[in-house]
Every structure is written in structure tokens, then in C-alpha cells.
Amino acid sequence: MNAKRLLHIVLPLSGIALVGLVWLVASQSVPDLPSPLRTWEESKLYLLKPLEKRGEMDQGIVLLAYYSLVRVSKGFLLGILLGTPLGLLLGMSKTLHRMFDPIIQILRPISPLAWLPLGLVIFRKSEPAALFAIAICSMWPTVINGAAGVRAIPQDYWNVARVLRLSPFRTFTKVVIPATLPYIFTGYRLSLGIAWLVIVASEMLTGTPGVGGFLWQEYNSLIYAHILLATITIGVIGFALDRLMGMAETRLRVT
Amino acid sequence: MAFIEASAVSKSFGTGPSARHVLHDVTLEVERGEFVSIVGFMGCGKSTLLNIITGLVPADAGEVRLGGDLVRGISQGAAIVFQNYSLLPWFSALENVRLAVAAAFPAWPRGRQADHARRYLEKIGLGSALHRRPSQLSGGMRQRVAIARAFATEPTILFLDEPFGALDALTRANLQQDLAQLCSSAERQVTTIMITNSVEEALLLSDRIVPMTRAPRATLGRPVGVAMARPRTAAQLLHDEDAVRVRTHVVESLTASVHRAPRLPPLIKSEASDASDTPLIAVPDRTEA
Numbered sequence: 001m002n003a004k005r006l007l008h009i010v011l012p013l014s015g016i017a018l019v020g021l022v023w024l025v026a027s028q029s030v031p032d033l034p035s036p037l038r039t040w041e042e043s044k045l046y047l048l049k050p051l052e053k054r055g056e057m058d059q060g061i062v063l064l065a066y067y068s069l070v071r072v073s074k075g076f077l078l079g080i081l082l083g084t085p086l087g088l089l090l091g092m093s094k095t096l097h098r099m100f101d102p103i104i105q106i107l108r109p110i111s112p113l114a115w116l117p118l119g120l121v122i123f124r125k126s127e128p129a130a131l132f133a134i135a136i137c138s139m140w141p142t143v144i145n146g147a148a149g150v151r152a153i154p155q156d157y158w159n160v161a162r163v164l165r166l167s168p169f170r171t172f173t174k175v176v177i178p179a180t181l182p183y184i185f186t187g188y189r190l191s192l193g194i195a196w197l198v199i200v201a202s203e204m205l206t207g208t209p210g211v212g213g214f215l216w217q218e219y220n221s222l223i224y225a226h227i228l229l230a231t232i233t234i235g236v237i238g239f240a241l242d243r244l245m246g247m248a249e250t251r252l253r254v255t
Numbered sequence: 256m257a258f259i260e261a262s263a264v265s266k267s268f269g270t271g272p273s274a275r276h277v278l279h280d281v282t283l284e285v286e287r288g289e290f291v292s293i294v295g296f297m298g299c300g301k302s303t304l305l306n307i308i309t310g311l312v313p314a315d316a317g318e319v320r321l322g323g324d325l326v327r328g329i330s331q332g333a334a335i336v337f338q339n340y341s342l343l344p345w346f347s348a349l350e351n352v353r354l355a356v357a358a359a360f361p362a363w364p365r366g367r368q369a370d371h372a373r374r375y376l377e378k379i380g381l382g383s384a385l386h387r388r389p390s391q392l393s394g395g396m397r398q399r400v401a402i403a404r405a406f407a408t409e410p411t412i413l414f415l416d417e418p419f420g421a422l423d424a425l426t427r428a429n430l431q432q433d434l435a436q437l438c439s440s441a442e443r444q445v446t447t448i449m450i451t452n453s454v455e456e457a458l459l460l461s462d463r464i465v466p467m468t469r470a471p472r473a474t475l476g477r478p479v480g481v482a483m484a485r486p487r488t489a490a491q492l493l494h495d496e497d498a499v500r501v502r503t504h505v506v507e508s509l510t511a512s513v514h515r516a517p518r519l520p521p522l523i524k525s526e527a528s529d530a531s532d533t534p535l536i537a538v539p540d541r542t543e544a
Contacts, residue, residue, distance in 0.1 A: 156341045159311060162328070163335045164358045164408075174354055178345040 034225040042225035056209055057217045061233055068199050068210035069237070071127075075134025076195040080188055083139035087146020087187065088180065097147065108140045112198040116205050126206030134198045141190035149183025150176060182252050189245035196238045211237075256323065257284035258446055259412070261308055264317035266300075277303050279472035281317070283465065288444040292457035293475070294505055295467030301450040302416055304467070308448065309335055309414050321412065334410035338417040340397040342389040348400045349385040352376055352407050359408035375407040376400070379433055395426035399433075406437055413438075415449040419456065428489060431459055435486045454505050458492050464501060466508040476508040 020036055027035040034042065045052075050062035090097045112133045119129030157179055161171040203212030215230035266278040277300040285291045295301045306312040308319050310326045310333075319326040321333075329335075334355075342351050352372035360368060376385055379399045389397050398418060405413060418434070419427040438445065438460065451457055457464045458481060466476035479501050483491075492498045 156337070156339060157343065159335075159337070160341050160343060162311065163309075163333075163341075164355045165329060165331070166354075166358050170354075170358065174346075175343065178343070 032224055034228060039225040039228045042223065043229040046226070046229060057214050059209065059214075061211075061229070064209065064211050064214050064230075065233060065237055067208075068203065068212065071130060071203070071208075071210060072134060072192075072195050072199045075131045075198070076138055076192055078131060078135035079137075079139035079191055079195065080142050082135065083142030083187070083191065084146055084184060086139075087143040087184070088150055088176065090143065091147035091150025091180070092176070104140065104143060107136075108144075110137075112137045112201045113205070116202055120206075126208055130199075130202035130206055130208065133202050134195050137198045138191040138195035141194065142184065142187035145183045145187030145190070146180060149180030149187075152183065153179045182249070185245070185249045185252050189242065189249055192241055192245055193238065196234075196241055200234060258287035258289075258322055259283070259285040259308065259448070260320045261304075262317055262320075264304070264307055264314045264319065266303055266307060266312075266315050276471045277473060278307075278314075279474050281474050283308075283475060285446060285448060287446055290438065290447040290449070290460055290462045291465060291478075292449045292451055292461040292463070293465045293467050294451055294454055294457050295473070295509065296469055297452055299467050299469045300473040301452075301467055304473075305414055305416050305448065305450050309333060311335075330412065332411040333414065334405035334408050334412070335414040335416065336398070336401050336405045336418045338420040340389065340394075340401045340421075342397055342400055342404075344389050347386045347388055348376060348381055348392065348396075348403075349373060351389070351400055352404045355404045356407050372403075372407055375403040378406075379403045379437065393426075394422050395430055398422060398430060402430075402434060402437070406441065409441075409443060410445060411443060413445050413447040415447065415451075417450050417452065420452070427456075431456055432486075432488075435460055439486055454502055455489065455492060457505070458498055458501060459487050459489065464505055466505050468509075477504075479504045 023036055027033045027038075046059075046061045046064075050060035052060045053063060090100060115133040115136055116129055119132035120126065123129050123132060153176065157175050161175050166174065199210065200212035200215065203210045204216040207213055207216070211230050211233055215227055215234075218224075218226035218230065261281060261283040264278055264281045265276070267274045267276045269275055281304060283291075283293075283304075293301050293304065303312065307314045308326070310319070310328045310330060321330050324330075342348075343354070346354065349369070349372055352375060353369055356363075356368045356372045357365075360371070363371070373382075373385060376382065376399075379402055381396060381399050381403065384392060384396060389400070392400065398421075402418070415434075419430055422430065438447065447460075449457070449460060454464075461481050463478050463480050465478040468474055468476060481497065481501050483495060483497050
């Protein structure tokens, strides 16, 4: 039992070490790629003083991450605020589903890099354009899962609503919402993952402070170690976000 | 005119050569306050008939009238108990019943609705499981919640769709007794139609038993009245002359319909006629045969 638990810790750590080794080897053969050690040396300041603000882009990693997280939260909330009702509506009405499913399938694969210039044209400012890109890219899993969730409601539950003669409002709050909640939360989890992917692209293009903006600026200033710092930060935060949503999801599944 | 009148009801599923004609020209009359059981083989179209009478499913031909009004959807004052309980899994037993009470008596304050729901759950022996969710209850307890939910709306019409079909024999017997008691102690007169594949169950609870022939083109056989006093017990039913007479009639008309049925595999035919020699407890399930 104890050995098994140890394996749960040792195996993932070995995996990480192995990837670090590949990085080390690669850094020996690619002249511009900093080694893990050099990355640490050059990034220390950002990690050890994570809340220090030295310039617009030159800030501690926690501050940079905070800006990105705030931006992502706004875009994600906007996305699910639009996506949840849209998904439920598409799930409840066959007509609406037939009407909008094709256009959703066309809009869904469009890259954030394509939405962002459109957002800049419409809103003329980088911040709302970034939120627009995050919202519109991240809402689709919520829409699709919400619709699938409503369609997956067993006939039994609809019969209960009919037999008890529940009002449409009661049917919605007491039957449709609880029945689709697990699906919707899976949608939220996927949406948040996408929102976090989009943040980097949108910060890079708009040059706003945040992890992605920092990454792009350091590339332009030829400080390559900081690119790796930003990349790892993005990965770790994305992982943490997914885990948090996953925990919320499992809570909901226990019914 | 009878309280519930189904006249010349027909229903098919699918179209063209693959169409299944389930019900053919079914007519049923139920008087106010009567308890009528429709007994038939599994898959004979009993549930389809009940769904049409309740208004859950529209008929292809014929009509159903409830107190003289044409049925279009679930009528006010009607409650249904389904075989698979149909409880909402995200609500506790109490919340499931309270939802029904709130829909039936929207003018009541919340506290009164909750008290009312609790009273009915206690009546059927679930006073200690009020706050448990369906997943934490046994099959029998779940069906008790469903029965409490139905009675808590104080229905004038009660539809029971194989209410004990999914339960083991012992739980079944207990719950049948409790239902019999609940039916006789109801504050208002309740008209009940029950669907079942158990002749004993029908004998225990009904005023009248209607055998149903098999699908395809199922129709109703000659009804037989059960005059015994209530509440009845299973032991009493074993020897009572009237019970024996009714049982014989029902089993005979059911098995006769088997002999008449076209396109029936021979295996089932012989099994069913073997069974008619001995008193039947339950009609053999076609899917098990």
C-alpha cells in the first residue's frame, strides 16, 4: 500500500526529470536555447520576488500571472454567460439546434489569432478585443455540452415534470438545470482550458502586461531564459485551473 | 356515462411494413371510485394503453374521456406511479414529494407544503429516511417515495403502471399491503387503474380485473368483478371461492389469447398452456420464456 503511494509520487517526478534531461541535451546542441540551470539563474529574480513591480512588463511572476488570470476570468465569465443559456436553448429546441448547429461548427475551429484582429477592428482597444477573443473562443464547449446535457435528460424526468404538472419555470429550475449541471460543468472545464490557451495569444498580439505579454517582450529583447520561465508558468497555472475545475466537477457528479 | 371512458383506442408504432400495431380497438370504462386492474403479459401493450389514458401519449384512433372531458395531456388531479420509480435523483425523498405538493397546492405556504409531504412519507413508513436521496434508498423504499408522492397530491385519479414490477417478492407483498391500506384510507374517493402482470396483485387490490390479450393488435378481454371485502390478505386469497373463480377466469382468458395469437413461437405456446393447469401466481413473462 505504501509502496504504491510512493510510486504515485516517484513516477510523475521521474517523468518530469526525463523531460528536463531532454531539455538539457537540447540546450547543448541549440546555441540560443538556455539550459535549465541558466534559466533558473536568469529567472530567479522573478520567482524569488514574485510581487515586485519594476516596470510595466518587468514584474514578479505572481503579479504577471495575476494580470493574466484576471483577464482570463473576465473573458471566461463572459463566454459562459453567453454559452450556458445558448447551450440550454439549443438543447431544448430542435428548430434552434438545426438553425444554429452548422454556424457553430464553422465558428468553433476559428483560432484566437483570427478573432483578435476582428476584435481590435470592432472595439478599437486591446483590452476589450482580448476579452472578446477569449469569450468567443472559449464558449463553444459550454454551448455544445449544455445542449448535449439537455438532450440526454431521460424521458423519465420529463414525464415527472409532466405528471406533476410543473410550470415551465419549475421544470427548468427543478429538472433541466440539475440534470444538465454535470454536463455544463464539463463544458466549463473545457472552456476554461481554451480561455487559458487564448490569453497568451491575445496578450502577445496586444502587448498587454501578463504572462503572455511578458513572454513576447522577452523574446523581442532576446532574453530567452524568460521565455522558458513564462512557458512553464503558463503550463503550471493551466494545470492548476484544470484540477480545480475537475474537483468542482466530481463534487457535482455525486448525486 | 362512466368516469373514465376509453373508446375504440388504437395505437401503432412505426409506419409501413415495419409498423407494430400494438393496440386495436380497445374500449374500457371505469366508474368513479373504482379500482380496475388490467392484467396481461409483459409486452402486450398494457403500458401503452395506460400512457394513452393518462394523456402522456396520444392515440392514433379513438378517444379517452375523463369525467366527460377529452383527455389532452395529464389531467388535473391525476397522479401516476411508474414501475421505475421516476424520482429526481438530486432531491431527497422529502424534496421529491414536496415538489409534487408545491405543484398541486401552489397557494399553500412552504411550511405547510413540507409538513404535508412529510406526513405522507411517514404514513408509508419512511419517516426515518426523509432526507435521503433516491440513490441511498432500496428499490422498495424508492417506490414508497413514489407512492407517497402520488398520494400527497390528493389525486382523484391514480394510475399505477406495474408499481411493484421491479421489486423482489417479499418487498412486493409488503408494499401491496401498504398500498391497499393507503387506498382504503384515502381522504377522498380515488379512481384507480393499475397495470400489472400479476393476477394475485390484481386480486388483492381491485374491484374489477380486465385481462388483456397480447400485442400485436392487443385488445381487452371480458372483465371480471372481485366482490370480496377489503382490505384483503394474500392468505385469504389462496382459498376464497370468489378469488379462485376470478383467478381461473383471468388465467383462462389470458392463455386462450395465447392460443389464438398468430405468429407465436411454439415454445411459449406450450409453456403457457402447461401453466394453465396449475393456478398461476404470475403470468409468465414472454421475454423470460
